[in-house]
Amino acid sequence: MLGAMEAPVVMVGSDVVEVERRLRAGELLCPCGGGLAPWGHARERSVRGVGELRPRRARCGSCLVTHVLLAVSCLLRRADGGDVVGAALRAKAAGAGHRTIAEQLERPVSTVRGWLRAFARNAETARALLTALLVQLDPLAGPLPAHQGVVADAVEAVGACAAAARRRLGVVGAVSPWQLAAAVTGGRLLAPTLSAVSINTSRPLGNAG
Numbered sequence: 001m002l003g004a005m006e007a008p009v010v011m012v013g014s015d016v017v018e019v020e021r022r023l024r025a026g027e028l029l030c031p032c033g034g035g036l037a038p039w040g041h042a043r044e045r046s047v048r049g050v051g052e053l054r055p056r057r058a059r060c061g062s063c064l065v066t067h068v069l070l071a072v073s074c075l076l077r078r079a080d081g082g083d084v085v086g087a088a089l090r091a092k093a094a095g096a097g098h099r100t101i102a103e104q105l106e107r108p109v110s111t112v113r114g115w116l117r118a119f120a121r122n123a124e125t126a127r128a129l130l131t132a133l134l135v136q137l138d139p140l141a142g143p144l145p146a147h148q149g150v151v152a153d154a155v156e157a158v159g160a161c162a163a164a165a166r167r168r169l170g171v172v173g174a175v176s177p178w179q180l181a182a183a184v185t186g187g188r189l190l191a192p193t194l195s196a197v198s199i200n201t202s203r204p205l206g207n208a209g
């Protein structure tokens, strides 16, 4: 649960040097539209599949809210990077069970079961957000093939969005499908509180692009 003491998150690219440059140049924006300025660092943490991170904090000059800048390679409050979790979700969509997935990814069964349950809760919202982005990226994209279950539908939407982003924006080729999914959902792919209302979809790739 996002506690009252926890700063809101702004998603940024995973290139630390580039994020720092953009932050100092005033190019990173708060969801309110104000400019973000450097405001110290959050606690250092280790994210499997990503490495050691010391996330940047930034303060908005307009609304004065302090944010944590979360790299799109990470998910909010998860010790595994988005690509690791994404691999589990892809395997689940392909019909694998949580024990098999845990073995393949060398993660505890309880951890993988937790990811799958959390994502199942959010899958419909994630699918809706990604489908809306897909239409923005490619207005001519046809309807996605329907699968058995909303998890597989959401995973399909992640892949379709990433492909459309590569076609449309080119530069996003460096961003993996699950980094894109993290950007679109504000890092909340597995959070208890993913809601389409709480996420600014008008600039889905804004700070992260």
Ligand SMILES: [Zn+2]
Binding pocket: 030, 031, 032, 033, 034, 060, 061, 062, 063, 064, 065
């Ligand atoms: Zn603001």
